[in-house]
Amino acid sequence: MEHEGGRYAALVKFAQPTAGEAAERWADLLVCEHLALQCLRDAGVPAAASEILQADTHTFLEVQRFDRTVDVLGRRGFVSLLALSSAFVGDVTVDWGTAADALLTQGWVDRDAQAALGRLHAFGRLIGNSDMHQGNLGFHLVDRGPLPLAPAYDMLPMSLAPSRTGVLRAATPLAPIAPERSGQLAHLHWAAPLAVDYWQRVAGSVLLRSGVLRDLAAENARRVQAMGQRFG
Template identity: 45%
Template sequence: MAASVSVSGANAALQMALALQSPATAAGLATALQVSVPTLHRQLQRLPAGRLVTAGKARRARYALRRPLRGGFEDLPVYVINTQGRAELLAPLALLHPEGSHIGFGDSPWPVPQAGRDGWWPGLPYPLSDMRPQGYMGRQFARAEHRLLGVPEDPSRWTDDEVLHVLTQRGDDASGNLIVGDPAYRAWQVARTAQLTPLEPEETAACYAALAARAVTAGVPGSSAAGEFPKFAAQRAVPTGQASETSHVLVKFSGADGSPAVRRWADLLVCEHLALAQLLRMPGLSAARSRILAHEGRTFLEVERFDRHGAWGRSALCSLETVNAAFLGDVSRDWVRLAKRLAHAGLLTADDVTRVAHLWWFGRLIGNTDMHAGNLSFRPVAGHLTVAPAYDMLPMFEAPLAGGEVAPRVFDPPLPLPPERAVWHAACAAALAFWRAAADDARISAAFRARCASHGDRLEAAARHA
């Protein structure tokens, strides 16, 4: 009896020590418990089955206790969908006491920080970060589903555990190519089996108008691609003559009341389409394919999802914001500075740094004042990163104020430092082409076309002094 009580007490002490530090080394645990390392190893073997997570070889070996997610201690399967639409198990994800998680990405294309090489993560692993519901669609999703899922209505208040719970239940169409948990995977299977028919060209605009009305009034459960502009996800048949890799699109839309603010947002949607088209013409750069539709007073910007391929294929994706948090921890918003630091860390090539610089200067020279780190993304390839197609590129300095007022603004093009001159002039040529295209586009209001012409003149004048 005494021996049994002793073993029970030792197990309790060991679990308490593991619950306070995660992951822990054998030497650290032995010191905390005041036992030898061989004794500690024997105690580890006596822990209840399934509670212990172990990873790392020899002196890198670490130990942690599994932490339950809503009462369940089972590891969560993380599935990966390839570009052909085939699913495979990537690895199991375990939650740890007192915080953090464990999952290995060693055989995947994702680069892994030094601290995560044995699968230990201080929170959720960064490849899952951009899957969380966020932006306009994330807020609408949370508004519609929060009671059923048992989470706060505001997704910005969700803990990592709440994000993970939501992903396991509704994360079948999140950004990128990962699916967490069997319920979400089964939902993806059901959708695939259903073989929904994409919207035909003649019905697309009317269906978009109905989806926009629904998004405004009731919220849209489902995909959680990031962004603040009102939007929804859809599948449309590929229009005749349009180069396309997938039927999956995100659709941004304007209001329908014809007010000055709504007119300005509609103009900016056309500008975004023109900016993306211009980027597609720049050597070495890629951008999301887009088109403009109009129906029932609304303007729609349809943007093809570049993390989708064919009907069911997917590819991995992560934002600069997420990569920065995982590898750099830099507070800067300067894309070029962050790209150079990622290159110094061996994650980006010099050519990709140049691509980022061209995007950065093009955005600034078309007045894009919303170039935060969530608006640039990368694809993981063989343990490195490559620049994903550009998106969310438009002259946001011309956006209406929060109250709806359309205030006049002066465009003051930023000038380069001498080492930046070559990239600046290349971006300037593309930006000038954008302003001229916007000034001539009949889908844009006459007053805003005049502003675009003026902005182009100011940029042309600035180029003579750069």
């Protein structure tokens, strides 16, 4: 992409909201993804830069690639958590925090990255991200030493996504969330205010077409705020 005399590489996702209820939901979820990345960046959490472009017939989400150099002629080394887990953990089904714990003991990540993975996983749970598989997180490659965590990407409330057959899922408020293992309480406590901010942004966004989703987001903000009080 040409930008202010320079160039950058980008991924572009799109949906055609006028093509039916499921397509409209996907268009709104592109907005939700943009707002999640924006929310993380505003909180000082590295996340991919993004922009929403809306036309009469399509909604586009442009996400700048962090695995490309500024001039887009070269690549910056990147490895997914999935690849690391496959090679050194032996279990690609565990959550991000559990995988980070195992990689820490082997020196592949440092304690800052371990904590960041746990926090991102907690944030994802509190915004209804049901698709936090290990391919949706990764690291920059370096010559030696622990691998630095790459910016967050693909962070959105996938629990609201239509099924693979195009069936629209009901806009159901978040169920109560609790720690599932030792160490998660602190991450949930950190993530709760950020998730409240996120849901409030969704509730107030004029980019969403669905009033149902805005109402749901407002309810989720209230629910996460109450959960946060219980987290301490």
